[in-house]
Amino acid sequence: xxxxxxxxxxxxxxxxxxxxxxxxxxxxxxxxxxxxxxxxxxxxxxxxxxxxxxxxxxxxxxxxxxxxxxxxxxxxxxxxxxxxxxxxxxxxxxxxxxxxxxxxxxxxxxxxxxxxxxxxxxxxxxxxxxxxxxxxxxxxxxxxxxxxxxxxxxxxxxxxxxxxxxxxxxxxxxxxxx
Numbered sequence: 001x002x003x004x005x006x007x008x009x010x011x012x013x014x015x016x017x018x019x020x021x022x023x024x025x026x027x028x029x030x031x032x033x034x035x036x037x038x039x040x041x042x043x044x045x046x047x048x049x050x051x052x053x054x055x056x057x058x059x060x061x062x063x064x065x066x067x068x069x070x071x072x073x074x075x076x077x078x079x080x081x082x083x084x085x086x087x088x089x090x091x092x093x094x095x096x097x098x099x100x101x102x103x104x105x106x107x108x109x110x111x112x113x114x115x116x117x118x119x120x121x122x123x124x125x126x127x128x129x130x131x132x133x134x135x136x137x138x139x140x141x142x143x144x145x146x147x148x149x150x151x152x153x154x155x156x157x158x159x160x161x162x163x164x165x166x167x168x169x170x171x172x173x174x175x176x177x178x
Contacts, residue, residue, distance in 0.1 A: 050119025050126060054154060057161050058114045058128040061152070065110055070101030073110070078155060078162035086148070086170045108136035112150060124156040125164075132168060147171050 047055075064072040077083075077094040084090055091097050103110075112132035119126040129151040138144045153165040 047117075048119060050123060051117040054117040054119060054126045054128050055114045057154065058112075058117070058130070058152060061163070062112050066105060069105035069108070070103040071098070074098035074101040076163045077166075078157050078164050081163050082165045084165070084167040086168065103136075108134065110134045125154065127151055127153045 061076050064076065068075075074094060074097045077097050079094050080092070081094050081097060082090055082092050083097055083100075091100055110132065111134075113130050114128045115130040117126060117128040129149065131147065132150050133145065133147045135143070135145045148168055148170040150166065150168040152163055154161050155164045156162075
């Protein structure tokens with residue numbers, strides 16, 4: 001499977017200075033520092049340093065999971081972290097998440113990319129959102145693929161970013177063709 005680096009869809013469109021190229025309309029004034037929300041490219045304000053930090057963090061998370069599987073996934077969570085997935089009960093706590101996230105990246109591939117981010121006003125919380133894809137095999141060995149939307153809430157714990165909440169929802173099934 002070809003993995004798209006997290007930063008490519010989001011970061012390819014602007015310079016490292018944070019200025020969006022060929023922007024003809026001034027960006028809206030945010031409610032406070034680091035509160036820009038990522039919008040469609042043609043109406044995109046400059047990305048705040050805080051949002052850029054979260055997007056990079058999300059990319060590091062995705063890359064670690066792509067190579068380390070479930071063990072790597074669970075290692076990014078805060079002790080009191082939570083996962084919410086379609087049709088499943090909430091999984092509460094890093095230990096419970098680790099007990100369920102036992103997949104090997106050779107058998108199950110989970111990839112995603114951020115489409116936006118927002119840093120909280122204190123700079124110690126924030127969230128990212130985007131699109132994910134998961135590929136594996138069912139019990140009979142047939143290929144199975146799912147995709148959907150996700151949101152990751154981040155918080156600083158003892159100076160280090162940790163996942164506080166990871167929630168996802170599968171895309172709707174494709175309509176049947178006549």
